[in-house]
Amino acid sequence: MKQPKKTTPDAAEAAGDRGDVTRQKLLNAAIDVFGHYGFDGTTTRALASAAGVNLQAIPYYFGGKEGLYLAAADHLATMISSHVSGRRQQVQARLAEIQSEGRAVTRDEARELLTSLLHTLAEVMVSEKSRAWARFLIREQMEPTEAFARVYESVMRPMIEAIRRLVGILLDDEPTSEHVRLRAISLIGSVMVFRVANAAALRQLEWSEIGPREFNAICALITEIVHALDRRGQK
Known part of the structure; x- marks a missing residue:
């Protein structure tokens, strides 16, 4: 045989x-x-x-289309995380280091760390690869499914919470307060607009693309916005 x-x-x-x-x-x-x-x-x-x-x-x-959809969400979260989690972890490590020194984070330190986080987010948002990511995520924002929950928990929530902590220092307020949450979300929105409203942004700014010069202008704006987040400047 x-x-x-x-x-x-x-x-x-x-x-x-x-x-x-x-x-x-x-x-x-x-x-x-x-x-x-x-x-x-x-x-x-x-x-x-x-x-x-x-x-x-x-x-x-x-296992079928639904299984592929959820796996695609996990894959998307992994790709985004590979671009932003490194910077977020650096920021968290620096905050832990300052705490271990037995002192509070200064406003200048908070500004520097927050600016670095948002610059990294901007770099991802203006990259060509984020175009497909944004289309997938925008649909999930409009009608959330389990796919959104997976991306939110693994990537979005950790980033938002890191930003909230730094915003809370600049506003001299608790990171859990509604005011800080609103400011954190609006900060993220000011970066994401260059992807989710890319056509409108380019038309209004009279840019044909977001190249190195345009990206530097966006980063300068982010720095300006972060520096404006100071409770002392609002009194």
Whole structure:
């Protein structure tokens, strides 16, 4: 009787690599396609076609369209986190270091840390790669699902809370107060507008694109806004 062909370690590894490539193709395509057409308007055939993979790969790797949608949200959160979490962790480490010194964070230190966080966020928002991310997230902002909850908890909430803490220092108020929450959200909005309202921003500013000069102008504005966040200057 003919013996079944054994799978060698090299063959198994190659199959695993192909599977990883297929999954990655589907995740990247899903963010773009779901962002354009929404969950209900997207077919598995369109997803497979955009990814350049077999239609059966979706149920095989993700269990179906919903599984791929949630996996795409997790993938999106991971990509955003790879760009912003490093800076956020640096800020949190610096705050912890100051606390270990037994002193309060000064306004100057808070301004510097807050400015660095917002500059990093701006860098992500004006990058071309964030275009597809924004389409996906805007749909989730309008009609939140579990996908939004995943992105919010893993990326958005930690960033907002770090910003709230620094804003609270500048306003001499508790980070949990409604006033600080409002100011933190408005700060983030002043950065995100260059992605979610990109066409209007470019038209109003008479910019053809956001290149190095334009990005420097945005960062200068962020610095100006942060410096205006001082309770003493409001009295």
